[in-house]
Amino acid sequence: MNPLVAIGASVLAGFAAIGRVARFAGTALLRLLQPPWYPAQWFNQMLVIGWLSLPVVGLTAIFTGSALAQQIFIGGSRFNAASTVPAVTVIGVVRELGPVLGGLMVAGRVASAMAAELGTMRVTEQIDALVTLRTDPFRWLVAPRILAAVLVMPVLVLVSNALGVMGGWLLATQRLGFNSAQYLATTARYLEADDVISSLVKSAVFGFFIALMGCYHGYRSGGGAAGVGKATTNAVVSSFILILLANLVITVIVFGS
Amino acid sequence: MTIPRIQLAGLAKRFGSRQVLAGVDLAVMPGESLVIIGGSGTGKSVTLKIILGLIAPDSGSIKVDGHEVVGLKGAALDAHRARFGMLFQGGALFDSLPVWRNVSFALEGSAASRRAAAIDNLARVGLGPEVADLKPSELSGGMQKRVALARAIAPRPPIIFFDEPTAGLDPITAAVINDLIRELATQLKITALTITHDMHSVRTVADRVAMLHGGVIIWQGPLASLDGCDNPYVRQFITGSAHGPIQMPGAR
Numbered sequence: 001m002n003p004l005v006a007i008g009a010s011v012l013a014g015f016a017a018i019g020r021v022a023r024f025a026g027t028a029l030l031r032l033l034q035p036p037w038y039p040a041q042w043f044n045q046m047l048v049i050g051w052l053s054l055p056v057v058g059l060t061a062i063f064t065g066s067a068l069a070q071q072i073f074i075g076g077s078r079f080n081a082a083s084t085v086p087a088v089t090v091i092g093v094v095r096e097l098g099p100v101l102g103g104l105m106v107a108g109r110v111a112s113a114m115a116a117e118l119g120t121m122r123v124t125e126q127i128d129a130l131v132t133l134r135t136d137p138f139r140w141l142v143a144p145r146i147l148a149a150v151l152v153m154p155v156l157v158l159v160s161n162a163l164g165v166m167g168g169w170l171l172a173t174q175r176l177g178f179n180s181a182q183y184l185a186t187t188a189r190y191l192e193a194d195d196v197i198s199s200l201v202k203s204a205v206f207g208f209f210i211a212l213m214g215c216y217h218g219y220r221s222g223g224g225a226a227g228v229g230k231a232t233t234n235a236v237v238s239s240f241i242l243i244l245l246a247n248l249v250i251t252v253i254v255f256g257s
Numbered sequence: 258m259t260i261p262r263i264q265l266a267g268l269a270k271r272f273g274s275r276q277v278l279a280g281v282d283l284a285v286m287p288g289e290s291l292v293i294i295g296g297s298g299t300g301k302s303v304t305l306k307i308i309l310g311l312i313a314p315d316s317g318s319i320k321v322d323g324h325e326v327v328g329l330k331g332a333a334l335d336a337h338r339a340r341f342g343m344l345f346q347g348g349a350l351f352d353s354l355p356v357w358r359n360v361s362f363a364l365e366g367s368a369a370s371r372r373a374a375a376i377d378n379l380a381r382v383g384l385g386p387e388v389a390d391l392k393p394s395e396l397s398g399g400m401q402k403r404v405a406l407a408r409a410i411a412p413r414p415p416i417i418f419f420d421e422p423t424a425g426l427d428p429i430t431a432a433v434i435n436d437l438i439r440e441l442a443t444q445l446k447i448t449a450l451t452i453t454h455d456m457h458s459v460r461t462v463a464d465r466v467a468m469l470h471g472g473v474i475i476w477q478g479p480l481a482s483l484d485g486c487d488n489p490y491v492r493q494f495i496t497g498s499a500h501g502p503i504q505m506p507g508a509r
Contacts, residue, residue, distance in 0.1 A: 120352075121351075121352075124347050124349055125345045125346070125347060125349040126349045126350075126351055126352070128306070128311050128345065128349065129343070129345055129349035129350075129351070130351075131309075131310075131311060131338070132309055132311070132338055132341065132342075132343045133362050133363040133408075134335050134338055134339060134363060135362070135363075
């Protein structure tokens with residue numbers, strides 16, 4: 001095949017995929033604006049996405065915050081800047097590591113579960129059954145997951161940020177000889193409102209992409225068990241990529257100037 | 258003249274290069290139990306899904322009680338679907354919901370009234386109230402089929418579709434399901450359209466039989482005329498012979 005034809009076909013396929021995702025997202029968002037709503041579904045999804053992700057996100061935050069503090073101490077000691085540990089740790093955790101690592105952990109746990117659940121529902125005709133029972137699958141399955149993820153992710157990341165800072169504080173005070181009160185005072189002095197706001201905005205956007213990719217790939221899956229497996233992999237990979245891309249865009253917009 | 262409950266005319270559907278339906282003409286009369294037989298992959302399930310509006314046909318007409326339903330959207334499509342119940346091949350019960358919520362899914366009212374209605378419908382298919390709070394995964398295949406049947410009849414639709422109702426069941430459970438379908442169809446005065454390749458189902462459930470092959474209905478007639486039919490395709494199908502005009506796809 002002519003290489004130009006192959007490149008052109010890939011580009012067109014890429015645009016078609018973007019169009020399909022955008023249409024899927026638009027349909028789900030429109031359903032959020034019109035009744036009927038299913039509050040029990042929303043609540044259940046908030047529990048699944050938020051509460052059940054807390055252990056893995058919390059542990060990730062504590063370990064990462066501690067490791068970051070250790071690395072900053074080692075690096076900073078080379079040019080007599082070891083005292084920057086509290087300031088750099090809080091900025092690093094709140095601006096980047098909390099939302100990004102939290103997002104990636106939730107994506108690994110939730111996007112895969114959503115894709116597997118919806119994919120199984122698709123191949124076992126449960127989604128067709130919903131339609132024949134006059135229930136819109138977008139209202140019942142997709143919209144509650146997206147809304148729950150967008151609402152819960154900022155709360156989850158707030159907790160993650162706090163635990164990440166706590167991890168750094170624990171290591172710094174227990175191992176590196178920092179004074180506890182002084183560490184916390186420095187942390188509070190260097191933490192700005194923009195840091196927290198950007199963290200919350202990022203996490204809400206990440207939540208949207210996680211649920212969107214989980215639902216999109218699951219809803220469109222086919223081909224039996226192999227198709228569901230492929231949908232699950234695609235959901236995780238695509239949500240990872242979108243999280244990292246969105247993080248870059250938001251970081252440049254908020255802090256680039 | 259009685260208007261058919263469902264009338265298909267020239268129904269066609271292609272998936273990629275494969276012409277699944279190539280002009281299906283068929284009528285189902287009110288209160289009748291019609292069974293469509295045909296080999297795997299001949300488009301039986303696709304026909305049901307097109308009538309329900311789950312798949313759009315490429316061409317052709319579908320009339321329900323004389324009204325064209327192809328192209329319906331929104332509330333009109335919902336109203337069209339409200340006239341149907343559907344028993345899916347695998348049951349298609351919602352894993353995350355207990356049995357009673359599956360059965361009462363399309364019903365309105367308070368939780369207590371829906372639960373009572375679910376238990377009443379479970380009794381109609383021979384299941385006791387003790388299964389109401391179980392999850393579908395805790396039931397055997399036969400019990401899942403019964404629950405799915407209870408869900409299909411719960412809103413008392415005038416038309417019910419049965420997609421391979423005995424697939425994957427042992428002969429005794431299959432006979433129970435066939436008897437239940439026949440009994441419910443008579444008791445509830447529904448119009449039933451069943452697709453199957455199980456000849457025991459055909460003989461228990463059908464008033465009339467139609468055979469789908471090559472994307473078209475190649476034969477139809479009353480159940481009593483099935484065994485005397487001289488159509489070689491029908492003969493091969495009902496005798497289950499490997500030799501005849503029907504060849505397995507890909508066979509040499």
